[in-house]
Amino acid sequence: MTNYEVRANIRVVFGDGALNELPTLLERHHPKSILLVSSGDYVDDLGIGDAVRQAADSLGATLIEDRGVVPNPRLEHVRELIETAKAHNVDFLLAAGGGSAVDTAKSVAIGLAAPEGTDVWDYFTVGHAVEQVPTLKVGVINTLPGTGSEVGRSAVLTNLATKEKFGVEANNLRPVFTIVDPAFSRTVPQHFQAAAIADEIAHLIETYTADDTDVDITDRLLEGALAGALTNAAKYADDPADDNARKQLHQISLYQHYLNFDRNSDWAGHPIEHVISGDYDLLHGEGLAIVTVAWLRFIAAHKPTKLVQLVSRLYHVDAVTFSEEQVVRGFADHLEALYGRLGLPTKLSAYGIGQEGVDIVAAKVTAGGARTVGNYYALSQEDVRALLSAAL
Known part of the structure; x- marks a missing residue:
């Protein structure tokens, strides 16, 4: 802590x-x-x-x-x-x-x-x-x-x-x-609300992902907030007029920034997305829908431990029957399906971004390889390139 x-x-x-x-x-x-x-x-x-x-x-x-x-x-x-x-x-x-x-x-x-x-x-x-x-x-x-x-x-x-x-x-x-x-928020265009939901979910996942010990209270609070965000995002996808779903999303939006004081959270996804939307003018949440799913799959193969705890507690997944990588990749698949229901693409190609764009983003966010991005897992320029290339 x-x-x-x-x-x-x-x-x-x-x-x-x-x-x-x-x-x-x-x-x-x-x-x-x-x-x-x-x-x-x-x-x-x-x-x-x-x-x-x-x-x-x-x-x-x-x-x-x-x-x-x-x-x-x-x-x-x-x-x-x-x-x-x-x-x-x-x-x-x-x-x-x-x-x-x-x-x-x-x-x-x-x-x-x-x-x-x-x-x-x-x-x-x-x-x-x-x-x-x-x-x-x-x-x-x-x-x-x-x-x-x-x-x-x-x-x-x-x-x-x-x-x-x-x-x-x-x-x-x-x-x-x-x-x-x-x-x-009843009259907000559905796509803008969907993008804001992706931002909310990304905040909670990036905040949660940290190496700090003795943070079980805020772990539990973040798990609850993320469970609420995922549940009410699904309800919103089914019925954008659902007042209760929007009320819950408002509540989570208000409280999410008070759950990150006791840890050195990862925060790799946001700077990567900032470069993408700075270059291509995507909505912030549009970019995060892509980056969050891609980052989860990358972390699943490289350092899944903290996210295994998250997924196991959210979905009671058996981390003995499944490997740690399978547990986290399953969560990435679940999130990708949710974003599909919300009308948010999870592939860069949906916005006309190809390999050249990926290479530029990887170079920009790491200052040409002079720095890494992320605290839980420090992504190099090549890591960012690999992560985003998998989302083409």
């Missing part, structure tokens, strides 16, 4: 009518100028736009709205929003949507706090410490369960010009409040 410190000063309001608490939640932070970031007009269809406008009016705050958020938040868009926020003296950021809206708001918060002459992208590439800048507060109205960004301390940004996608983590990026009314 690793030593850890938890700082999570966030209010979560969950349930039917949760949006009614928005004026009270905003009032605690005394905003004078609010920037609302979202994607398209669906926030108005859900009544979120009107609720935000009424809350801003009741507080005497100016409201600036931007609907330009896209999957894989864009650096250029964030730069534009930073200038907009400066021009309107914005002092509070509000995101309505899923992980892309939240990460956009967090990235704007970083850029607004950056010293003169420092670009927001420097915090994602050069290594400037985000916690050393006084970022603006971010609030969230969540409409898509899966990413966990609505309560998390990370943000991911994509630079289309350089085909790079990087993330940062800092405690001051954690939102100060998150509103979750599961009714808002």
Whole structure:
């Protein structure tokens, strides 16, 4: 078990009518100028736009709205929003949507706090410490369960010009409040929700996979969360209108980031996927559906022990009758079948990615072989190449 410190000063309001608490939640932070970031007009269809406008009016705050958020938040868009926020003296950021809206708001918060002459992208590439800048507060109205960004301390940004996608983590990026009314996710396009589910499942598997000992309590919590994610993903695949399934997926999305403090988790899948979606602009969950299944099969042959524990506890698989590799490969097969039901391909070729693309991804994520990726099993450039080649 690793030593850890938890700082999570966030209010979560969950349930039917949760949006009614928005004026009270905003009032605690005394905003004078609010920037609302979202994607398209669906926030108005859900009544979120009107609720935000009424809350801003009741507080005497100016409201600036931007609907330009896209999957894989864009650096250029964030730069534009930073200038907009400066021009309107914005002092509070509000995101309505899923992980892309939240990460956009967090990235704007970083850029607004950056010293003169420092670009927001420097915090994602050069290594400037985000916690050393006084970022603006971010609030969230969540409409898509899966990413966990609505309560998390990370943000991911994509630079289309350089085909790079990087993330940062800092405690001051954690939102100060998150509103979750599961009714808002009813209108999410099925494919976007499916991709978010793949992200949620990947978080839990990557978090679980670690060499740390004396972590049985969080092992059990992660096993329960993953069992819930898999069960409710299947229910969602059968009936996207299943309110209870979406409520459970929202719950898991909220709690997943509080189960990784005591371990040195693997986290190979996410950086590999970031390179893929940075190059090919896949949805994050689309890439993770491919990478997670491929990674499980690779680890099954090289270091299956921790995952054998996971699968044995989830499915009561007999690890005596079957080899450790068979146990983990069986789980990979099960996950691939689930993703098929959700309409998520698990082959790179489905997105026009061939061997040349695999070679580029393997080289990028390992800096041309200068570094490895993953903590539980350190993947070399050739390992990443082999792992992804098997998913062509």
